[in-house]
Amino acid sequence: MSNLPQISFANSSEIESWAAETVISWGKTLVVAPHPDDESLGCGGAVALLRKFGNEVTVLTVSDGALSHPNSKKFPPERLRDLRESETIAALEILGVSADKITFLRFPDGNVPGEHSDDFAAVVTIVKDYLTEISPQTILLPWRRDPHPDHLATWQIVKAAMFERSGDYRALEYPIWLWERAENADLPREKNVKIHRLKIKEAIVQKQSAIRAHASQITGLIDDDPNGFQLSAEVLAHFDGEFEIYFEEIK
Ligand SMILES: [Zn+2]
Numbered sequence: 451m452s453n454l455p456q457i458s459f460a461n462s463s464e465i466e467s468w469a470a471e472t473v474i475s476w477g478k479t480l481v482v483a484p485h486p487d488d489e490s491l492g493c494g495g496a497v498a499l500l501r502k503f504g505n506e507v508t509v510l511t512v513s514d515g516a517l518s519h520p521n522s523k524k525f526p527p528e529r530l531r532d533l534r535e536s537e538t539i540a541a542l543e544i545l546g547v548s549a550d551k552i553t554f555l556r557f558p559d560g561n562v563p564g565e566h567s568d569d570f571a572a573v574v575t576i577v578k579d580y581l582t583e584i585s586p587q588t589i590l591l592p593w594r595r596d597p598h599p600d601h602l603a604t605w606q607i608v609k610a611a612m613f614e615r616s617g618d619y620r621a622l623e624y625p626i627w628l629w630e631r632a633e634n635a636d637l638p639r640e641k642n643v644k645i646h647r648l649k650i651k652e653a654i655v656q657k658q659s660a661i662r663a664h665a666s667q668i669t670g671l672i673d674d675d676p677n678g679f680q681l682s683a684e685v686l687a688h689f690d691g692e693f694e695i696y697f698e699e700i701k
Contacts, residue, residue, distance in 0.1 A: 467693075468648045473499045476620065477587030478506045484562060484592055484604040486515040486534040487664040487681075490541045491689045492624035493590050494657035495650025496696075501546030502653070508584050509552045510577070511538055512604050517559035518667060519678035525666075531556065533666055541663035544656055553580065564603035565610070577611035586619065593623040593697055595636040601626060622646075622696040629688040642700045647693040658690060 473479075479500055483489040489497065489509050500507050515534035516527040525533060539549045555576065563569040591608045592601040605623070612619050628636060638645060650657065665671045668681050 465645045465647050465695075468646050470499050470649050470652055471503070472648065473505065474503045476500065476505060476622075478585065479508075479588045479590065480581075480584055480586035481507065481509045482589060482591045482604060482608050483509065483511045483538075484598070484600040485513050485559065486511050486538040487541075487661070487667050488592065488601075488626055489538070490545070490657065490660040490664065491681075492592070492626050493694065494541075494545055494660045494689075495653040495694045496590065496648055497542070497545040497547060498653035498656040498660075499648075499650065507545075507547050507551060508586065509538075509542060509547060510580060511535075511552065511554045512557055512607070513559040513562050513600055514554070514556045515559050517679075519672045519675040521677055522672050522675040524674050525672050530666070530672075534664075537664045537666060541660040544660045544663060546656075560600065562600040562603040563607070564599065565606045567603075570607070570610075573607055574610045574614060577607050578614050581611055581615050581617065581619075585617075588620040588622060590622050590624055590696070593625045593628055593638075595632075596625055596627050597631050597633070597636050598627045620698075622698050625695055625697070630685055638697055640699065644698050644700055646696045646698060648696060649692060650694050651692045654690075654692065661686065661689065 473496055481489050481493050481497060497507055514531040516531045519525055519530060522530065535554055539552060542552060557563065563573045589608065592605050594605045596602065612621065662668065667679065668686065672678055
């Protein structure tokens with residue numbers, strides 16, 4: 451039930467297709483994920499390809515993911531956070547990224563400080579320092595109008611950190627919730643934003659295994675919270691194709 455009436459990502463002639471080998475030119479790549487699982491859903495294919503070709507990949511997970519099952523007695527917030535971090539580590543291991551390349555910022559799930567938050571400047575400084583330490587050439591971050599507050603806040607934080615550090619980064623923005631609940635205003639509309647689709651066919655099996663490593667989000671692993679969150683089959687279907695979509699603002 452994709453709510454994208456104006457853009458058929460699969461068929462549009464305006465989309466530039468990228469062969470798998472394209473990722474080699476991305477160099478050292480940083481993946482910024484608002485939640486544990488976005489790295490696999492949005493960029494799992496790219497990460498697997500980057501590692502296959504020997505590119506270095508680091509991952510920054512912004513929120514603690516502890517809001518997915520708020521009423522679980524078996525998994526109170528700290529335990530849920532630990533579970534979601536261990537799922538992220540397992541997922542990224544499948545994609546070829548070792549645990550020492552992953553950083554968890556542990557900001558509160560559902561309340562990542564966006565540009566109107568009093569904490570915004572402090573958070574931007576943290577991410578700016580991280581960028582200084584990691585020095586990525588390419589940054590994969592959520593689409594600027596991906597319809598989820600934590601995804602929007604994450605884009606704002608990373609964008610501000612990139613600006614403050616004035617490094618020469620290539621930024622590629624990936625959609626997650628855009629597929630499911632975008633309004634027209636959320637879609638790419640800037641003339642200088644290009645749409646790319648990366649062919650990930652050879653990495654599909656790895657990507658799907660990585661997504662499944664986030665068992666708390668797709669199975670009944672946490673069974674004592676009737677209001678707990680699960681990625682539905684319908685949502686997951688947006689991420690099982692042979693392509694990943696990346697938006698790029700051309701300067
Ligand atoms: Zn997310």
